[in-house]
Structures are given as structure tokens and as C-alpha cells.
Amino acid sequence: MDRDQANYLFNVMRLDQGASVTLFNGRDGAWRAEVAERGKRGGALQVAEQTAPQRNPPDLWLLFAPIKKARTDFIVEKAAEMGASRILPVQTEFTNSERIRQDRLQAHAIEAAEQCGGTFVPEVADLARLDRLLSDWPEERQLMFCDEALFDRPSPLTNGDATSSGTGTPWAILIGPEGGFSDAERSRLHALPFAHPVSLGPRILRADTAAVAAMTLWQDRLGDWTAPNSDPVR
Amino acid sequence: MDRDQANYLFNVMRLDQGASVTLFNGRDGAWRAEVAERGKRGGALQVAEQTAPQRNPPDLWLLFAPIKKARTDFIVEKAAEMGASRILPVQTEFTNSERIRQDRLQAHAIEAAEQCGGTFVPEVADLARLDRLLSDWPEERQLMFCDEALFDRPSPLTNGDATSSGTGTPWAILIGPEGGFSDAERSRLHALPFAHPVSLGPRILRADTAAVAAMTLWQDRLGDWTAPNSDPVR
Incomplete structure (x- = not known):
């Protein structure tokens, strides 16, 4: 996570430990992750399992x-x-x-x-x-x-x-x-x-x-x- | 013209006598008109000629x-x-x-x-x-x-x-x-x-x-x- 993403998850959305988020990077499909840790300056996500395959549009x-x-x-x-x-x-x-x-x-x-x-x-x-x-x-x-x-x-x-x-x-x-x-x-x-x-x-x-x-x-x-x-x- | 339309033409667009505008009412096609008269509280348009036939979309x-x-x-x-x-x-x-x-x-x-x-x-x-x-x-x-x-x-x-x-x-x-x-x-x-x-x-x-x-x-x-x-x- 970069700083903006961490700020959004923990200060804007105020996600607590155990909360689920969906991750994607544009190459590896979608993955469910859980908030493993949160502190004053950020937190950590633990990737759980893939929820969707990568799906690219036509060229x-x-x-x-x-x-x-x-x-x-x-x-x-x-x-x-x-x-x-x-x-x-x-x-x-x-x-x-x-x-x-x-x-x-x-x-x-x-x-x-x-x-x-x-x-x-x-x-x-x-x-x-x-x-x-x-x-x-x-x-x-x-x-x-x-x-x-x-x-x-x-x-x-x-x-x-x-x-x-x-x-x-x-x-x-x-x-x-x-x-x-x-x-x-x-x-x-x-x-x-x-x-x-x-x-x-x-x-x-x-x-x-x-x-x-x-x-x-x-x-x-x-x-x-x-x-x-x-x-x-x- | 209603008051809003007159206000738009004469106070917002500041059209002068002789300026051209296109009119349509949704039934009779498009018509060119000219500003025949303008005063402090409005003005008058003189319809000149039809510029496009009425064209309705499908139902x-x-x-x-x-x-x-x-x-x-x-x-x-x-x-x-x-x-x-x-x-x-x-x-x-x-x-x-x-x-x-x-x-x-x-x-x-x-x-x-x-x-x-x-x-x-x-x-x-x-x-x-x-x-x-x-x-x-x-x-x-x-x-x-x-x-x-x-x-x-x-x-x-x-x-x-x-x-x-x-x-x-x-x-x-x-x-x-x-x-x-x-x-x-x-x-x-x-x-x-x-x-x-x-x-x-x-x-x-x-x-x-x-x-x-x-x-x-x-x-x-x-x-x-x-x-x-x-x-x-x-």
C-alpha cells in the first residue's frame, strides 16, 4: 500500500482489524485480503484468497x-x-x-x-x-x-x-x-x-x-x- | 419568447439588432430569425426562413x-x-x-x-x-x-x-x-x-x-x- 491508500483505508474508511478488502493490481485478478494490523500511521493487509481471475479487455x-x-x-x-x-x-x-x-x-x-x-x-x-x-x-x-x-x-x-x-x-x-x-x-x-x-x-x-x-x-x-x-x- | 429566453438573448448573449438566431419548437423544424427590435426589457424576433425540416426520432x-x-x-x-x-x-x-x-x-x-x-x-x-x-x-x-x-x-x-x-x-x-x-x-x-x-x-x-x-x-x-x-x- 502507498500512503494515500493506507490513509483511505484506515483514516477515511476506518477499517478495523479483520475487515475484508478486495485487492487488484491489473495483472493477477482480484484477491480478498484482511486487515491484519492497524496503527496510527498505517497498517498491514494479509492476502486471503483469489476471488476473480484476471480479465483483460480486447486490444x-x-x-x-x-x-x-x-x-x-x-x-x-x-x-x-x-x-x-x-x-x-x-x-x-x-x-x-x-x-x-x-x-x-x-x-x-x-x-x-x-x-x-x-x-x-x-x-x-x-x-x-x-x-x-x-x-x-x-x-x-x-x-x-x-x-x-x-x-x-x-x-x-x-x-x-x-x-x-x-x-x-x-x-x-x-x-x-x-x-x-x-x-x-x-x-x-x-x-x-x-x-x-x-x-x-x-x-x-x-x-x-x-x-x-x-x-x-x-x-x-x-x-x-x-x-x-x-x-x-x- | 418567454422572459428567461429574452433575458438570455439580450442580457446574457447581448445580441444586437440584425443578429441571427435559430428557433425550434419541437414540431416545425428549425428556422432562422433576426433580432428586429431590442429594448431594456426584451425585444422582438422576425422569422426569416426555415433552415431544417422537423426530424423526429423513432418511437x-x-x-x-x-x-x-x-x-x-x-x-x-x-x-x-x-x-x-x-x-x-x-x-x-x-x-x-x-x-x-x-x-x-x-x-x-x-x-x-x-x-x-x-x-x-x-x-x-x-x-x-x-x-x-x-x-x-x-x-x-x-x-x-x-x-x-x-x-x-x-x-x-x-x-x-x-x-x-x-x-x-x-x-x-x-x-x-x-x-x-x-x-x-x-x-x-x-x-x-x-x-x-x-x-x-x-x-x-x-x-x-x-x-x-x-x-x-x-x-x-x-x-x-x-x-x-x-x-x-x-
């Missing part, structure tokens, strides 16, 4: 352009709940936010896993420029890119090229900023061989709504909603 | 058990964005919240439509007991009910009985409270001929996340994401 990155604080926090929370394996804040031409607090966002991802009984915590990357990420894009990873201009396209991920990539393939979802992508960005995205533009329906969605909707479609079509025991994150 | 109700204030507001906002036609807060056995501010939630739905350029505002009903709503359930309306206990069921709405109900049929989505449904509620729901239990994947979702995910699945499979010009709300 899905979420790229998003940070927006105002509350909605950025929300996107990170939802990405952790919806089973993103990595969260990458990106700076696009129309992104307002030039800075993020990576440590605060990482803490939000941990808290979301705690709240939802998860055993996996997605890593939150530092803010990076979208154009550079695309230039260094990993060869096999497919990119689902939500284009507001595609209102009358067929439903996402039903076109052959996307579904034929299949489960097990690494993917990423890109959610644009509130102001949309620039024309240059949109042209570049459409030309990338690994990018799959999709529509999220006829209504304009806020970025945080679009993130949850896009992750739902992906998990439902290509992720683990139909195969709950898959465990493809390496 | 989809969202039933949800109110949770703490910020997340209840959020669910209403997301329901408006995702194209719910009516929003019904319901009291279940494990619902904590015994009161809602219907007027405040309705204002959130209007604001979400304004923010997203919508022309339709879903009505927010008063809080009602789930058991009574189910006893008086309208004959043809199908109910998609998100059951946390169904982790290993196949993907939602792919089973024959649900899809055969088809587009055009009135539907509702029911999202349970944070504590889940009671055993009695779950048994009753599973026995209802119009209820379709579905799974939202192997991870536990908060109620607000579940609401967006469930509306995404419905719009994608049975709603207007594939047929943007449908207009089935009567």
Missing part, C-alpha cells in the same frame, strides 16, 4: 481530443468501463485543450475499474499530436474513425473490409474534437489504408456520447460482448 | 431509475442526444431517489437538443412506479431490458423474437438502478411477453453508461441509424 485503443475538464474525465471513466485497453488523448487541429493532467486521468481510470469490479486498468498516455501518431501508426492496427459528415452511410462496421478484419485484430477508435476534424485531417484519415470511417447516426452527438456509442458498436461487433471469455490483450 | 422510450443528481442529469441529456422520444424516470425496489425535479430534467432535455442542433425534444415524465407502469403497459410496445445477470448471453437483439418485431414497432429500453433489480422484479420482467432481456457485455457498467450503450444497440439494430430519413414518432 482496443481509444483516441480522443480532450474537451473541457468534466467531459474529459467522463470519457476516461467510460473508456475504462467499456473495456478500452489503452486511452490516448490526442491533439487535433481543432482541439482546444493543449494540456492534460495525465496523472489525474490515470487515477480516474483506476477509480472506474474499482467502482465496476474490474481487474484491468487501461493506461492513459500523455497528450500526443494526431498527425504524429498517424505517421508512426502500428502496422496491423485498424482504426475506426467517427465522421460526422457520414450521416447517410450504412450502419458502422457492417462493410466487408471492417468485419473481415475480425476479432483478435488490434483496433483503435478515434473520436474527434467538438469542432470536428479539419478538412486536411478528414482527407488524410479517409486515405489511410487502415482507417474505417463510420457513422454514428443522424443526430449530432457530443464527443463523450460519441465515445460510448462507438465503443458499444465495436464491442458488440468485434469485441468481447459476444465472447465474454476472450482475453486478447497481450 | 423509443427510455425508462431509468434515477441515481444521484449529476448522473441523472447526464442520462436525460444523453437520451435526448441519442434520440429517445420519451424519458420516463421509474421507481424500482432498489431505487434510492424518491423524488426528481421534472422541470429541471425537462430543461436539460431542451438544452441537449439546442446543443446538438436537434429539432425534437423528448418529454420527461414524472417519476412513476415500475410495477404500475408494467401493469398498464401499452399493448404493442416492446421492452428491451438490460439484465446484468446475462453476461454470457449472445449479443443483444439478435435473437429472432426481438428483430422480428422490426422497425416501426414502438419500443422502450429499461435501465435498472445501481443496486440492480430485485429478484421479484427480475422474475416478473423475464415472464412478460413483450420483454426482451439483453446483455451489455462482460463488464459491469454504471447506469449512465448502460443507458448510452443500450440506446446505441437499439438505434443501430432497430432505430434510425441505418435509415436516417425515417420519421416514425406520431
